Amino acid sequence: MSRAAAAPEVARLRQAGDEPRIVAIPGDGVGPEVVAATRRVLDAAMARQHLSLNWREITVGGCAIDAYGVAIRDEDLAIADTADALLLGAVGGPKWSDPAAAVRPEQALLTLRTRYELFANLRPVSILPELIAHSPLKSERLHGVDMLMVRELTGGLYFGTPSGESADDSGRHAIDTLPYHEDEIRRVAHVAFESARARRRLVTSVDKANVLATSRLWRTVVSEVGQEYPDVRLEHRLVDSTAMLLVTQPSLFDVILTENLFGDILSDEAAVLAGSLGLLPSASLGSRRTAHGLFGLYEPIHGSAPDIAGTNSANPIGTILSGAMLARESLGLPEVAAAIEQAVAAVIRGGARTADLLPAGDSPAAGSASGLTLVGTREAADLIVAQLLGA
Numbered sequence: 001m002s003r004a005a006a007a008p009e010v011a012r013l014r015q016a017g018d019e020p021r022i023v024a025i026p027g028d029g030v031g032p033e034v035v036a037a038t039r040r041v042l043d044a045a046m047a048r049q050h051l052s053l054n055w056r057e058i059t060v061g062g063c064a065i066d067a068y069g070v071a072i073r074d075e076d077l078a079i080a081d082t083a084d085a086l087l088l089g090a091v092g093g094p095k096w097s098d099p100a101a102a103v104r105p106e107q108a109l110l111t112l113r114t115r116y117e118l119f120a121n122l123r124p125v126s127i128l129p130e131l132i133a134h135s136p137l138k139s140e141r142l143h144g145v146d147m148l149m150v151r152e153l154t155g156g157l158y159f160g161t162p163s164g165e166s167a168d169d170s171g172r173h174a175i176d177t178l179p180y181h182e183d184e185i186r187r188v189a190h191v192a193f194e195s196a197r198a199r200r201r202l203v204t205s206v207d208k209a210n211v212l213a214t215s216r217l218w219r220t221v222v223s224e225v226g227q228e229y230p231d232v233r234l235e236h237r238l239v240d241s242t243a244m245l246l247v248t249q250p251s252l253f254d255v256i257l258t259e260n261l262f263g264d265i266l267s268d269e270a271a272v273l274a275g276s277l278g279l280l281p282s283a284s285l286g287s288r289r290t291a292h293g294l295f296g297l298y299e300p301i302h303g304s305a306p307d308i309a310g311t312n313s314a315n316p317i318g319t320i321l322s323g324a325m326l327a328r329e330s331l332g333l334p335e336v337a338a339a340i341e342q343a344v345a346a347v348i349r350g351g352a353r354t355a356d357l358l359p360a361g362d363s364p365a366a367g368s369a370s371g372l373t374l375v376g377t378r379e380a381a382d383l384i385v386a387q388l389l390g391a
């Protein structure tokens with residue numbers, strides 16, 4: 001913490017008096033609670049380095065539909081444009097999920113992904129030793145699980161045209177289209193190989209090349225990119241058997257590289273390994289750079305959890321760890337990121353647990369025999385902040 005020992009980016013920021021700009025997007029359901037918790041943790045981690053952040057907040061998702069009739073307004077996009085990074089809680093909920101609705105909260109997310117060409121979605125999955133018993137999988141299958149899902153995020157079925165529903169004399173039809181251009185595959189493949197270099201140097205590329213033309217192109221292009229990384233092992237697997245291996249032998253994987261829809265499905269499956277969706281962070285990155293680093297959108301992988309919204313019981317850790325990824329990728333501050341990650345691990349080691357991390361019906365009071373303490377969203381953040389500030 002001494003000023004003399006500051007890392008280069010920390011020193012530069014202090015000298016420039018330059019506050020990175022973060023736009024918070026609390027969104028719907030539990031989003032506002034987990035974002036509020038994360039803002040406090042990020043501010044504390046920055047304060048340790050005598051640094052601060054410039055926060056703004058915008059209304060996006062179902063709450064924006066209620067207030068303005070659209071999932072995200074142009075003036076709010078203009079505010080997001082000025083940010084070094086976006087921190088999002090969650091958007092959506094049953095209130096806005098009528099299939100006939102003309103506007104949907106999720107449109108805002110897709111707008112943000114395409115507007116900033118956030119083509120690489122990074123979802124790390126690892127398991128804290130204290131939480132192994134909480135996973136639905138047998139503990140012996142979980143040792144050594146440490147993977148990074150790299151999901152292509154701006155192509156494929158989510159954005160292909162034509163897409164829509166129509167009707168004729170024979171009945172109703174609907175169509176979605178799955179396109180991929182080699183450039184879209186190549187750029188996300190580079191992200192996967194670069195990430196693997198900092199890890200165990202294995203890339204598993206996942207496709208359905210036995211059926212889909214896009215998957216055969218995917219396989220060819222990923223193999224070509226792989227030639228540029230002779231130090232990284234590349235394997236190709238089909239998506240159906242990968243889904244099985246993820247729960248039978250999850251420690252086989254290091255970096256998993258896959259297209260948009262397969263990545264959507266497999267990343268939720270992989271998230272189950274950690275014991276709770278509430279624990280896992282994500283970063284969506286492209287190639288846009290700001291003065292501080294790579295621009296990104298950071299969010300927990302869980303959704304808006306409307307059933308527990310407003311009850312101070314959501315697990316904030318997935319969002320807090322997304323804040324750590326934000327510090328690392330978008331602010332160039334790995335020491336801030338590591339401090340947050342260590343503080344989270346210390347609080348879990350100390351026995352504090354939000355409700356999702358306790359066996360159903362179990363609500364141990366402080367000092368109970370299990371050594372675990374039930375805490376709320378705010379209290380979990382209090383403990384992490386106290387850990388960071390050495391209180």
Ligand code: IPM
Nearest residue numbers: 091092106109110264267301
């Ligand atoms: C995710 C979510 C989104 C997606 C939805 C909310 C549009 O499931 O980030 O994984 O499908 O990409």
Ligand code: MG
Nearest residue numbers: 264265267268
């Ligand atoms: Mg999803």
